[in-house]
Amino acid sequence: xxxxARPDVIRLSTAQLRSQVRDLVxxxxxxxxxxxxxxxxxxxxxxxxxxxxAKRGLIxxxxxxxxxxxxxxxxxRLAVTEELLRAGAPVSAHWIAxxxxxxAILRHGSQRLRDSILPxxxxxxYLFCLGLSEPEAGSDLAAVRTSAERxxxxxxxxxxxxxxxGAHHATHCYVLARxxxxxxxxxxxxxxxxDMTTPGTAVTPIVDMADEHHFNETVFxxxxxxxxxxxGVEGQGWRQxxxxxxFERGGPERVLSTYPLLTxxxxxxxxxxxxxxxREIGVLIARLATLRRLCWDVARQMDNGAPTVVQAATxxxxxxxxxxxxxxxxxxxxxxxxxxxxxxxxQALLASPGFSLRGGAADVLLSIIxxxxxxx
Amino acid sequence: MTDERAALRELIADLAAGQPDETAxxxxxxxxxxxxxxxxxSIGIAxxxxxxxxxxxxxAVIVDALGEAGxxxxxxxxxxxxxxxxxxxxxINTAVPIVVLTDEDDQPLVVRGVPWGRSADLLIVYPKxxxxxxxELSKDKVKMAADVNLAGEPRDTINIxxxxxxxxxxxxxxxxxxxxxxxxxxxxxxxxxxxxxxxTRDYVKVREQFGAPxxxxxxxxxxxxxxxxxxxxxEAAVARALDTFDGTxxxxxxxxxxSARIVAASAAxxxxxxxxxxxxxxxxxxxxxxxxxxTRLWAWQDAVTSEREWSIRLGEAAINGGxxxxxxxxxxxx
Numbered sequence: 001x002x003x004x005a006r007p008d009v010i011r012l013s014t015a016q017l018r019s020q021v022r023d024l025v026x027x028x029x030x031x032x033x034x035x036x037x038x039x040x041x042x043x044x045x046x047x048x049x050x051x052x053x054a055k056r057g058l059i060x061x062x063x064x065x066x067x068x069x070x071x072x073x074x075x076x077r078l079a080v081t082e083e084l085l086r087a088g089a090p091v092s093a094h095w096i097a098x099x100x101x102x103x104a105i106l107r108h109g110s111q112r113l114r115d116s117i118l119p120x121x122x123x124x125x126y127l128f129c130l131g132l133s134e135p136e137a138g139s140d141l142a143a144v145r146t147s148a149e150r151x152x153x154x155x156x157x158x159x160x161x162x163x164x165x166g167a168h169h170a171t172h173c174y175v176l177a178r179x180x181x182x183x184x185x186x187x188x189x190x191x192x193x194x195d196m197t198t199p200g201t202a203v204t205p206i207v208d209m210a211d212e213h214h215f216n217e218t219v220f221x222x223x224x225x226x227x228x229x230x231x232g233v234e235g236q237g238w239r240q241x242x243x244x245x246x247f248e249r250g251g252p253e254r255v256l257s258t259y260p261l262l263t264x265x266x267x268x269x270x271x272x273x274x275x276x277x278x279r280e281i282g283v284l285i286a287r288l289a290t291l292r293r294l295c296w297d298v299a300r301q302m303d304n305g306a307p308t309v310v311q312a313a314t315x316x317x318x319x320x321x322x323x324x325x326x327x328x329x330x331x332x333x334x335x336x337x338x339x340x341x342x343x344x345x346x347q348a349l350l351a352s353p354g355f356s357l358r359g360g361a362a363d364v365l366l367s368i369i370x371x372x373x374x375x376x
Numbered sequence: 377m378t379d380e381r382a383a384l385r386e387l388i389a390d391l392a393a394g395q396p397d398e399t400a401x402x403x404x405x406x407x408x409x410x411x412x413x414x415x416x417x418s419i420g421i422a423x424x425x426x427x428x429x430x431x432x433x434x435x436a437v438i439v440d441a442l443g444e445a446g447x448x449x450x451x452x453x454x455x456x457x458x459x460x461x462x463x464x465x466x467x468i469n470t471a472v473p474i475v476v477l478t479d480e481d482d483q484p485l486v487v488r489g490v491p492w493g494r495s496a497d498l499l500i501v502y503p504k505x506x507x508x509x510x511x512e513l514s515k516d517k518v519k520m521a522a523d524v525n526l527a528g529e530p531r532d533t534i535n536i537x538x539x540x541x542x543x544x545x546x547x548x549x550x551x552x553x554x555x556x557x558x559x560x561x562x563x564x565x566x567x568x569x570x571x572x573x574x575x576t577r578d579y580v581k582v583r584e585q586f587g588a589p590x591x592x593x594x595x596x597x598x599x600x601x602x603x604x605x606x607x608x609x610x611e612a613a614v615a616r617a618l619d620t621f622d623g624t625x626x627x628x629x630x631x632x633x634x635s636a637r638i639v640a641a642s643a644a645x646x647x648x649x650x651x652x653x654x655x656x657x658x659x660x661x662x663x664x665x666x667x668x669x670x671t672r673l674w675a676w677q678d679a680v681t682s683e684r685e686w687s688i689r690l691g692e693a694a695i696n697g698g699x700x701x702x703x704x705x706x707x708x709x710x
Contacts, residue, residue, distance in 0.1 A: 014710070075710065086703060266702065269695040279684060282691030286638035289707040290613040296709035297612060314605040369604055370597035373577055 036088030054124030068122030108232030189237030250312030443567025493532030509541030
């Protein structure tokens, strides 16, 4: 569903989009309204910043205008997201809705669901969390046990979701649930949008090793979900979610989670020289340049409607390795025995185990690539 | 462009089919005559300058395809030498002109590591700074000591002390030559990575152990996938560098070539390791032929300018320029 662009709406060039983000970020930093941090798309929450982006039309950029989108290309969106991540800006509030749930609703949701949810996302009011993983369903996502039972006018959802980042702030949760018991675990799954204020919904923090609260356990106890909140076709959830995950993987947040740490390092050129680390820095720069190119390739392929499964998995795999290797060089340049958990190095390091787990563990990604390559 | 590339690839694949690996200690391999006949060694040089026309991208496709076939020919050195001669206003169509960058302050008397030096009839020598000279290499005036690189390709020492050089005042700068050679070597290396990848993937799909093809073993499948990611990365790096050659910004060209060379060289290290590991002991035999690819991965990853040197240059640029430079000049894709 696309709506013709309205000629009276100004469309910015890619360069203008970049400078708009740079200006906003610079202003907020000058006013000390945020401090750049690593992994900001998961760990830096500020709904006021989200509203600022929404005001500038920078959420749901690629979506049709009738939902508040800008009908921009994925390449334009990449210019914006990579500038935000570069700055370590507080973008976690809207990240999931903007990146993956909005697009999923746009692809598969009913007209009513689109009309009721998407404008709230582009206004920066509706914040989503992801109800995918469960205590017994991690990398083996199809093993979800959360059930959705048919009742008059909708479903009753019951189950436990874990690692629901930002659930304590979210207005809505995307939930993958079983609508049909089947011998084949990929059959009978469905996707729903759940309003977090519905009775029976409970959020409990899961504090991480950095002593930060981003993850949660979200329990649904006979939570009523109206008919219209089903995304797509009942029972077709697996196909839809696999597609969603391939969209999830190919973005710059798989490369730039530790970019703010690289920025800190470059401020210590004296240390880098003294330690003889120019070569290591050079190698990081070369890989960063190439990974940014891969992000661009994926965005262009998305714009052309071409499949991106292998490219996106490759980008995520190698991007995560890059993110980690930035930390190892930073260990020499900025680390040391007195490093605190709050130091840029400490923050990045304590966040790092999650990089190659979320959005598909490295081993799962390798098996996706291998499967494609093993084809006759 | 996509069609043209496919056609060039096919042309090279046909040309390479059945070519023996005859580099070691020899004069030019048989396939060189075909390259010459087709004028592929003067692609990227305008027709009015005596070249075959086409762009640097076409040339990169050719050297990539030759690399994929595991064929070592002096095409990079010759095509670049002809390009230098064309810019200098000199005749470009001697049989085998070779260009060499040296670290010497002035014109050296002895030039080491000259690619295919024994077959060259013209040698262009760049000192570290200043004007390059070209030398006609007649057999009676030049002393030659033969040597080879890790792939058995000639890398000879040439004594030019009894030959008079001709200054090429209008020639491109050493930096421009380094960038062009660097880009072409990155493309060639990426081709070899692809050749090694394809051969390895085909092998583990066919070779059976424990009652099934090797690729059914999860550790093998993971290694294949890792190999593939390295190939995709190297391809992206070369594509990015080629794009900068559409413009005229020499600094952007040099730094993007640096990135491509570093990424391709590190992909080459991984490729050689994985290819041999997955081929098992068969891979180290002369008979298997994997060595045609892996010895080139090792020989070419440090061709002309080593991976280490490119890395230090790029690191230095980032440290000097700071974050804004890193983000907006050294690493952008668009």
